[in-house]
Amino acid sequence: MPREITAYSNPLIKRVRNLRDKRHRRDEGLFLAEGLRILTEARETGRLPQFLFYARESAQHPLVRALIADVESAGGEAIETVPDILSKLSGKDNPQAVVGVFAEFTRTLDSLDRTSADIWLVAERLRDPGNLGTILRTGDAVGAGGLILIGDCVDPFSVEAVRASMGALFTVPVVQCD
Structure with a gap:
């Protein structure tokens, strides 16, 4: 069952927001990806976010439902939230319906x-x-x-x-x- 976060002061929201900064991305080994298209592309390549944030209003979209199910079955966490928090996470005034937190995948x-x-x-x-x-x-x-x-x-x-x-x-x- 997805949890719900609606408070800006939530520690996870603060942690994820910090991933917009390179230093925090490097420290955490995580990065942000936003938008249903990008997260669907990631899913199709077998990469799923550790955390999936989605707007309450988009929860019935079939692709969002599929992402939620796949993230949860892979041990990740789906979090329902409001557009204002998605905006805070992405840094955009008009946020996408979903934001994912992925592990960096580096190659040599x-x-x-x-x-x-x-x-x-x-x-x-x-x-x-x-x-x-x-x-x-x-x-x-x-x-x-x-x-x-x-x-x-x-x-x-x-x-x-x-x-x-x-x-x-x-x-x-x-x-x-x-």
Whole structure:
């Protein structure tokens, strides 16, 4: 049975809100993803959030119900809340119907099977999260084996980069290296 949180002062709301900051994401090993499309894409790749926050009004949508069921069956927690709290979590005035908290999934250069694809994307010192999202979506569209980020690049798990990827973060492997 999903629990309900409607208070801004709830410790979990404060903890999740802090994930918008890189330092807290690194400390926790968690990141935020928002929107039904992105969370459905993640679900289709086998990645489920540890926490799923959803608006009370969206609870009857079939995709939201499927997410709730899958998250709970995988041992995660589904939390019903109000749009104002979703707005606080996402940092947007017009929040999406769902916000998920995922474990970061990092890969190393050595873990990539370079023979698995004909196309690999490489970016050096990529700074803009919107550009990262565009590159990930393009890589997804052309069947790239992954994206290799070299040097001081934008955090692929930032809220802005995840949003810009429109779910491609879950389908295109990303490696960060020097």
